Amino acid sequence: xxxxxxxxxxxxxxxxxxxxxxxxxxxxxxxxxxxxxIAHVNLVVAVxxxxxIYPMMVQIDFSSLKDVGESPRGLVMTVxxxxxxxxxxxxxxxxxxxxVFFAGIVxxxxxxxxxxxxxxxxxxxxxxxxxxxxxxxxxxxxxTLVQVSVNDIIMIFAFAPIAAFLLGVSDVSVPWETLLISVxxxxxxxxxxxxxxxxxxxxxxxGSIDNFLTTLKPWSAIGLLGxxxxxxxxxxxxxxxxxxxxxxxxxxxxxxxxGIFAIAYGVARSLALPHNIAAPACMxxxxxxxxxxxxxxxxxxGLNSGAALATVVGVLVEVPVMLSLVWFANRTRHWFxxxxxx
Numbered sequence: 001x002x003x004x005x006x007x008x009x010x011x012x013x014x015x016x017x018x019x020x021x022x023x024x025x026x027x028x029x030x031x032x033x034x035x036x037x038i039a040h041v042n043l044v045v046a047v048x049x050x051x052x053i054y055p056m057m058v059q060i061d062f063s064s065l066k067d068v069g070e071s072p073r074g075l076v077m078t079v080x081x082x083x084x085x086x087x088x089x090x091x092x093x094x095x096x097x098x099x100v101f102f103a104g105i106v107x108x109x110x111x112x113x114x115x116x117x118x119x120x121x122x123x124x125x126x127x128x129x130x131x132x133x134x135x136x137x138x139x140x141x142x143x144t145l146v147q148v149s150v151n152d153i154i155m156i157f158a159f160a161p162i163a164a165f166l167l168g169v170s171d172v173s174v175p176w177e178t179l180l181i182s183v184x185x186x187x188x189x190x191x192x193x194x195x196x197x198x199x200x201x202x203x204x205x206x207g208s209i210d211n212f213l214t215t216l217k218p219w220s221a222i223g224l225l226g227x228x229x230x231x232x233x234x235x236x237x238x239x240x241x242x243x244x245x246x247x248x249x250x251x252x253x254x255x256x257x258x259g260i261f262a263i264a265y266g267v268a269r270s271l272a273l274p275h276n277i278a279a280p281a282c283m284x285x286x287x288x289x290x291x292x293x294x295x296x297x298x299x300x301x302g303l304n305s306g307a308a309l310a311t312v313v314g315v316l317v318e319v320p321v322m323l324s325l326v327w328f329a330n331r332t333r334h335w336f337x338x339x340x341x342x
Contacts, residue, residue: 023236057194090122117310
C-alpha cells in the first residue's frame, strides 16, 4: 500500500481544511466554478472525477470473467451483500439517524439530502480500492479481479434502478434523466475507455499496463483531492455555521461499514470459504465506490447540497475504518480454511 493510500484520510482532511478556508476567503471563485454546468453536470468536477476513475477502470480485466465459475459461493455472497443487503441497510440507517435520532438537530429538507448521499454511497460498492485491501489481506488477486469485474457489469444495470427506488421511498425527487446520464458518464463510458485502453496496452507488451497506471496514479490523486477541495469550498459557509455536521454524517456511515463487514464475514465463515477469498469478498461490500457516489450526488442534487457533502464524508471515514478491518481480518485468518480455491 503506497503512502498516499495509507494516509488518504490525512490528505482528504487537508483538502477539506483547504476547501473551507478558500471557500470563505474567495467565495466568488467557487461561485464561478459552480456555474460551469451543462445538463446538471458541472464540467470542472466531471473532469476531476474522470481523472480519478479512468485509471481504476484500466485495471479491470474483463477476460477474467471466464473464471467466474471458480468458487461460486464466494462470488454469490459478494453479489448478494453488494446489491440485496448493503443499499437497504444504508438507507435504513440514514432514515433512523436523520429522521429519528437527529430529527431535532437537522431540518427535514437537509436531512433528506444527507440520506440521499448515504443511499448513493450504499448503492456504489467498491471498484478500485478493493485491490489494495485484497493485497493487504493476502487475498487471491485473480479471484478479486473476477469479483470486481462482475460487480462493475452489475453496476451498469443495477445502480440507477436501486438508487431511484430507495430515493423515491425516502421522499426524494428522482430526476431519472439526470440519474441515467450520470451512470453513462461515470460508469459506462469510463469502463469502455478503460477496456479499450487495456486492450491497446496488452497488444504492446506485458509491462505496458503497469507503466501506464504508474504514470496516471498521481493524476488520480489530484482528481480526488481537487474534488474534495471544491466540494468543501462550495459548502464552506454551511460548515462554519454547523461544524458538527460532519460528525453527524460520519456516525451512521461508520456503523454501516462495520455492520456490513460483520454480516459478510459471518456468512463467509459459515460457508467455510478460504481466507484468501473470504477477506476480499467481504472488503468489496464494506468499501464504497465513493467517486461514483460523489459524481452522481453532484449531478442530482448540486454542488452545494447535503447529498454531495455526505458522499465526501464517506471518503473521510472509509480509509481508517477499512484499515481496522484489514487488521481484524488478518488476526482472524485461523477462523477459515487454508488458502485453496474451492
